[in-house]
Amino acid sequence: MRKFDRILIVGGTHGNELTGAYLIRSGAFEHLTQFSFEVLTLLANPRAVAANLRYLGRDLNRSFERQRLDNDRFNNYEDQQAREIYQRFGPHSATPVDVIIDLHTTTANMGNTIILDEESSTGLQLAANLSIAEPSVKIYSTSTSGRQDALRTIAPLGICIEVGPVVPGILDAAAFAQTQALVLQVLADLDRANQGGLADLPESVTLYRYFSTIDYPRNQAGQPIAMIHPQLQLQNYQPLYPGDPIFIDFAGHVTAYMGPETVYPIFINEAAYYEKGIAFVLTQKQQVDCYDQ
Amino acid sequence: MRKFDRILIVGGTHGNELTGAYLIRSGAFEHLTQFSFEVLTLLANPRAVAANLRYLGRDLNRSFERQRLDNDRFNNYEDQQAREIYQRFGPHSATPVDVIIDLHTTTANMGNTIILDEESSTGLQLAANLSIAEPSVKIYSTSTSGRQDALRTIAPLGICIEVGPVVPGILDAAAFAQTQALVLQVLADLDRANQGGLADLPESVTLYRYFSTIDYPRNQAGQPIAMIHPQLQLQNYQPLYPGDPIFIDFAGHVTAYMGPETVYPIFINEAAYYEKGIAFVLTQKQQVDCYDQ
CATH class of the missing domain: 3.40.630.10 (Zn peptidases)
Known part of the structure; x- marks a missing residue:
């Protein structure tokens, strides 16, 4: 070192x-x-x-x-x-x-x-x-x-x-x-x-390794038309399974996570990321050897 | 009515x-x-x-x-x-x-x-x-x-x-x-x-009736020199007794509430009130008759 x-x-x-x-x-x-x-x-x-x-x-x-x-x-x-x-x-x-x-x-x-x-x-x-x-x-x-x-x-x-x-x-x-x-x-x-x-x-x-980001559903003016689902809101670093709710719109309609595999969301509802087009960041949870990098 | x-x-x-x-x-x-x-x-x-x-x-x-x-x-x-x-x-x-x-x-x-x-x-x-x-x-x-x-x-x-x-x-x-x-x-x-x-x-x-406000301790430049004490941070509408901690400075020194009576703080650490000179609002908890106003 x-x-x-x-x-x-x-x-x-x-x-x-x-x-x-x-x-x-x-x-x-x-x-x-x-x-x-x-x-x-x-x-x-x-x-x-x-x-x-x-x-x-x-x-x-x-x-x-x-x-x-x-x-x-x-x-x-x-x-x-x-x-x-x-x-x-x-x-x-x-x-x-x-x-x-x-x-x-x-x-x-x-x-x-x-x-x-x-x-x-x-x-x-x-x-x-x-x-x-x-x-x-x-x-x-x-x-x-x-x-x-x-x-x-x-x-x-x-x-x-x-x-x-x-x-x-x-x-x-x-x-x-x-x-x-x-x-x-x-x-x-x-x-x-x-x-x-x-x-x-x-x-x-x-390690929680960066995988991708997911943005809010938005209208043509760029305004969000749905919110983070309450079941996801506080669950950073917890597994998100295909089919789990991720968004709820203002009338109560729910959007589910449709990815093919389990992921671990972080930065869920970070205020500064609305302008960056990020509702949350998806990570993959992985074990990495400390010595062989 | x-x-x-x-x-x-x-x-x-x-x-x-x-x-x-x-x-x-x-x-x-x-x-x-x-x-x-x-x-x-x-x-x-x-x-x-x-x-x-x-x-x-x-x-x-x-x-x-x-x-x-x-x-x-x-x-x-x-x-x-x-x-x-x-x-x-x-x-x-x-x-x-x-x-x-x-x-x-x-x-x-x-x-x-x-x-x-x-x-x-x-x-x-x-x-x-x-x-x-x-x-x-x-x-x-x-x-x-x-x-x-x-x-x-x-x-x-x-x-x-x-x-x-x-x-x-x-x-x-x-x-x-x-x-x-x-x-x-x-x-x-x-x-x-x-x-x-x-x-x-x-x-x-x-009723929680407005009583007064308390500002952060500040330096001559107007910057806060202490933070809401962790024991107070989440305790809106809870009794604050004389002698209870209200602020902690950056070196860990604690300031106590020195008022003469028990009060009920609200708007504790409201972000928008820093500029208004309000760390929290003190209220008095009172029973008021609904009919005789």
Whole structure:
């Protein structure tokens, strides 16, 4: 496992997700001198935090595609922020960071999730270790999603901590404490990795791997014409079987899931995903070996 | 009890409270011909609904003070909307409405609330009747708050239906069904009142009466420096005793409630109230006679 010299903890990538923003603002991760690496912090989208909006011009966490960063014609506030963050912390910086831990919340009833963009052995071992220390933690792998535009992708290892359900624009003390504890656990694990490795890992770990997304039924104006079915609403990470109800329209008509196989929905009814055309994300639940990646 | 000729059901007064907005949009209350009155509907702030924001220029539900309506210098989009709504449905309209039922959601864990601005016998009897049919319903009286700026104040009888917790900007099927059922119950009660009165009312009804508000501790920049304490977070309508924890700061220090008497907080951690300087609203729980107002 490679050595970690600099870890960047990021909050406020989405300006209305106050848990991460206030963890950074409050200095919760400053003066951490007990580790074998430097800990840096960043409030990623301060103007969006001030406005209590997810973003001003465009979603900052969809603004880190390399072609986009290289093209000055993209000139939203978030494009400028992305470029500045890339220059300060990215691979061509004088002091690039080795790991980015980006702090997010979701309105979905997902509990505690670690999102990995790549199924590297380092990432899997860290996630496996974390899910041993914190059994509530689920591991979601987006390696099959094709997305390469998240802030955390500018570091060799990107880890997203996603806690929910949390209402946008509020301070939630339980989510604050939970996120803080998860970050400190990840830092301790990264430190142990630096000191010689993570011991006592399981042979394999349960991953929820990105499969596809399902949008709301909509009318020609793009407005949703149905809602998440109450039986699905809170059931993130639970099996969805063919024939299970997924939507109910305003007159009470039910739509069933018609896929060929059992899937595991997450981000069910995430408020920020209405505009992205996502009612929920389908994952497949799989066991993955921790060592053979 | 006076006769009701026209009832106006309003949704989307706050553009990101989608339950009411989509109840109106979906036509759930159109073609209701079984009643002894006419039922009208209104999507009050269509541009805010389209933008998925509470409001564009100012809170529409704080824009109905008569002096404000009469002064053309107030010219936000919501001021214009308020004037138009007042002219269409208010007391000087050719066909003024007798009752306004305004549909709201809150991010607070409040369940189902009926808000009355005045403790008239008509309002109390309707609320009492509703809380018999729907025992989950709490009655919140703002008669002591001094507020006279809500949309529903332009009718002789204003009823606000407030359901929570609901995340702003999402469609929540359970809240949708619950709100729809409450509206239909209120309409049935108004109809019974028209037919000769509400029978079998209790002698008295439990009111939660506005007492005061408490703001977050803030720094000089106006930013909150503490969060609702987890022990208070979900406890709307529960007694808060002197000495109970109310806030916890980012380092874990706790602030206790230091008031002289037991109170009943509501709207705890409502997202839209951060900007209004309200962490929660204190009420007093009181028994009020239904007949002697």
